[in-house]
Amino acid sequence: MEHIISVDQLTKRYKDLTAVDHISFQVRPGEIFGILGPNGAGKTTTLEMMEGLKVITEGDAVINGISVKQHPRQVKHIIGVQLQSSSFYDLMNLKELLEFFGSLYGRKVDGMALLTKVELADKWKSRAKELSGGQRQRLSIAVALVNDPLVIFLDEPTTGLDPQARRHLWALVRDIQKAGTTLILTTHYMEEAEVLCDRIAIMDSAKIIAQDTPTGLLKLIEQKATIKFQVKNHLDIAPLKQLAAATDVNRMKDTITISTSHVQDTLKGLIEYDLTHPVHFTDLQVHEVNLEDVFLNLTGKTLRD
Ligand SMILES: Nc1ncnc2c1ncn2[C@@H]1O[C@H](COP(=O)(O)OP(=O)(O)O)[C@@H](O)[C@H]1O
Ligand SMILES: [Mg+2]
Structure with a gap:
């Protein structure tokens, strides 16, 4: 399969505001694809439409052959979505929490194995609220992995993290890619997009204004x-x-x-x-x-x- 994701003329309108305006892009299996843009560009809206969480106004996204517009529920089985950490259920420890999220997908999850993958095994008895910002982001990635997804969506995974925690998260993202998973992430850090992503769509004011590999994008300007x-x-x-x-x-x-x-x-x-x-x-x-x-x-x- 050449593309695992194909986004075609995807559009979101709220009353008089167009948050996402006819954007199109394709993602190959195993790629880390970045959507880079300033606040308000439309990154989160794009992701939420692709995840079947927001109604698509116009256009479509097809993930592994499934049209999100026609089958928003079906798509949820093959994707992993990073939840906002603030909503984590603090009555359970981390291991129980992951196993609980797995059960929501009808899966029996090995909580310890997942925690090991995101380097939180020693914290298995902790509650989400006891974690640092970087640890919480790694936990939310573990949650995104519970259903063994083909594609993972990460919305600004390193915003607010210190440089060390950011690098730690980049390493985890690369590990997930090495295991064969396709990743879509948004960021407003150009360095993150440049070092982490195989290809990048630059988004501004609801539109994609350029997309290419990091090197290809740098060639767009004459000045070196x-x-x-x-x-x-x-x-x-x-x-x-x-x-x-x-x-x-x-x-x-x-x-x-x-x-x-x-x-x-x-x-x-x-x-x-x-x-x-x-x-x-x-x-x-x-x-x-x-x-x-x-x-x-x-x-x-x-x-x-
Ligand atoms: N539920 C909503 N109702 C109206 N406007 C919204 C809603 N959600 C987002 N927007 C607007 O859509 C635009 C894009 O937002 P968003 O996708 O969150 O951008 P980003 O994630 O790039 O910061 C912004 O102007 C935002 O205010
Ligand atoms: Mg956003």
Whole structure:
């Protein structure tokens, strides 16, 4: 099977607001597919329609041959959904909780085995409310795994986690992928999308504005890097625009930023220029473009609001 998920013209309208506007994408089996976008872009609404939790206004999502629009209940058997941690039932310990969720699917679940998978085996006697933020997110992933799903949906799984807990969760997501499961996740962290996802759809204002591999998305913009440095003296920036491969030059107070499509060529030119017209630059930094720059380039605004 080439695609396990096929989303076609998926749309959600609330009265006068279109939360998701005719989006289409496909996911291959075993992929980690990311939906990257700022708050309010329509990521959660997209996921909830695909999960059969929200009524689809227009279009459809087909998961493993099942149309979500026609069979929203049937789809629930083959997908795993990460529940919001706040709703966990605190009367049971973690092992009992997972076995309880399994029973909702008519399955006999080995709670300890699942807890081991998400590295919470030593916490099996705890209640959900006693866990740290990162542990709770790992528990919610264990819950998503109880029915041994083909596809797992994770909605902003690392929002609010510290960097260490975030990396821990990335490792878990990769383990799940290695076991053959397809993952769809949303995030507003470009770094997360870049390091974790095989392919990414960038979403903004209800629409997908670009989709590709992380490398493919970075190729969308001509600029490959920015070169930044400080100058103390007055410096005419006009000649810097003539440097090899420079695509743009800006000055903000004492900071000069040169955008370039080829770092080495521009740097070489800058040093040669400095030999004849001393620039006296300090704090030279080279910043490779990332998805944040791609987003800025496509939308004119930053990912973080
Ligand atoms: N139940 C609802 N009724 C009306 N508008 C909603 C509802 N749920 C979400 N929205 C609106 O839909 C848009 C997309 O929301 P959402 O999918 O939650 O975005 P994201 O997850 O990317 O932050 C937002 O403008 C939000 O306010
Ligand atoms: Mg959301």
